[in-house]
Amino acid sequence: MQLSKYIIVICLSLFLINCGGNNASKQTGLSIKTSSKSAMLGDTLKLSINNPKKLNITDVSYQLDGETVDKNVILNAITLGEKTITAKVNYDDNTETITKSLKIYNNIIPSYYKYEVVNTYPHDITSYTQGLEFHNGELYESTGQRKESKLRKVNFETGEVLKNIDLEDKYFGEGLTVLNDKIYQLTWQAERGFVYDVNTFEELSTFDYGTSKEGWGICNDGETLYKSDGTEKIWLLNPENLTEKSHIEVYTEKGKIPALNELEWIDGKIYANIYQKNGVVIINPKTGGVEGVIDFKPLRKLVKQHSDLDVLNGIAYHPERKTIFVTGKNWDKLFEVRIKKQ
Template sequence: MHLSKYIIVICLSLIFINCGKTNSSKQTGLTINTAVKSLMLGDTLKLSINNPKNLDITNVSYQLNGKSVDNTTILNTTTLGKKVITAVVKYDDQTETITKSIKIFNNVIPSYYKYEVVNTYPHDITSYTQGLEFYNGELYESTGQRGESKLRKVNFETGEVLKNINLENQYFGEGLTIMNDKIYQLTWQKERGFVYDVNTFEKISSFNYGSSKEGWGICNDDKTLYKSDGTEKIWLLNPDNLTEQSHIQVYTEKGKIPSLNELEWIDGKIFANIYQKNGVVIINPNNGGVEGVINFKPLRELVTQHDELDVLNGIAYHPERKTIFVTGKNWDKLFEVKIKKQ
């Protein structure tokens, strides 16, 4: 036999042997039974083991996303989205670990909110708005596009730029948020964010992303930073070291909401712009459930129509006025609105 053929035969033999060892545990046919295919927040998760070969099972322990659960568990404190159930099954002096994926949906239908425009202000039509936030009564804005990305402090009533720095050309600016006199600004695909002094705009430091590979929107609740990455996930960052501690997945009663973009923290909820949809969802930060929806699409018809006009993006809450300011990419107007549940 030719040497190369001999090597191939040996390799194939090893593959078959290893496959046999890998699959031997699967010969038991043990699987996890969840009784129902879809689950909602508040449902009871009932777990059992399908045991087609009637093995003498002596013990079973379960975990839901790494946390121990009983075989009957009410899903009232879990977060939403994709989860992994793990079962460790002991039988005949052997142990087998099996898993099953499930999805948990929200148990409420989102409320619809209407809005009223109470004021309209000028906005720089060349600003590809990515982040917008008030801090101590002053409006700050982050803009995008490579070679055009900026960090700004703006007089919201006149549109005058009070302070401005340009990002290096390789960076595509994204969302921003401000906490404890520090501005946190994201960039898109470079997996890097920047921290500035809010008073001087001096860059203090930079930070790298973790499991989230892109930067889209960011907000804070005075303790934690919340970061979107263009998916249905919102990542919770430790403000001391800017590491990603965990994440929530944003779901309605029907499924996930992808393309989450600019974020704003308003009265204990996360308001998130959905990219390309000209709408905003109101999210419960404890579990990721969508509790409300605002359709801002008509606002786009109220701005100057031009070739560079793009979608709604930019949500800023003014706590003293109890109003929300919204604009869009290359919009020439900034709208102050009040919202009300329908």
């Protein structure tokens, strides 16, 4: 009950279960039948064919999101979210392909994490923070707003700006991450990202987005880049050519989590801010399942209250200190916290 109240409080916009659509053939009436109207990770899904006209079906083959599956599918090694079931049905001398959409949900209730503030540091109140990340003990920050967007290296203890470049006025800066001595910085709606040398801030290249049309948050696991686009999707990018290899969809046991924003990779999980909320979700990158939630809402009351004050945004993990640093858009403070599962 306490967890349910918490999820309601931070308004993670969980959606009701939707069993999806079934595209029955207008000519033959053939359609795909599933053993349940909704599915969860780990379920066994039984597939069959509705055949109202009693056609002489000789063979049926199934695919789930393009992968061949048996009529009894164990939903283990699969990502969550919207899926397409395809059936190729042979009857008499004819072949017909039919589809059905299905949503797969996570099979656990997210754990609630508490936090403890261990240190508080100054933060530039004019910074509309979009991305935050430590690299070799130094803090890097990307800020937003057109004509105000920046890329910075900051002394996190004093707030001193050690290095800074301004983006062109037409760009709205978004998330950043550092991999192999390169900074990857996103912009919002321009469908373009930038790659810089982490030591000199020299621009090395640019890249265009693929299926994801907007840039919000980005992080990495040491090999792959993970990019959010303001929906429930997180895209996996090849850091060499910046192409989108695949995506995961972020779901709880009840529904999807939209508006994923700033991302941070921490101990094998993705931590994500939710736009316009002051909570963070902890995501399993293999499935997209939400495993934990953190309510940072009380932190907003600890910063200077002013007209431009906006929501929490910015998560940076310090691996040597084993702590998480969080701030917000136009916040005058940077908080160092430790979290613990309740």
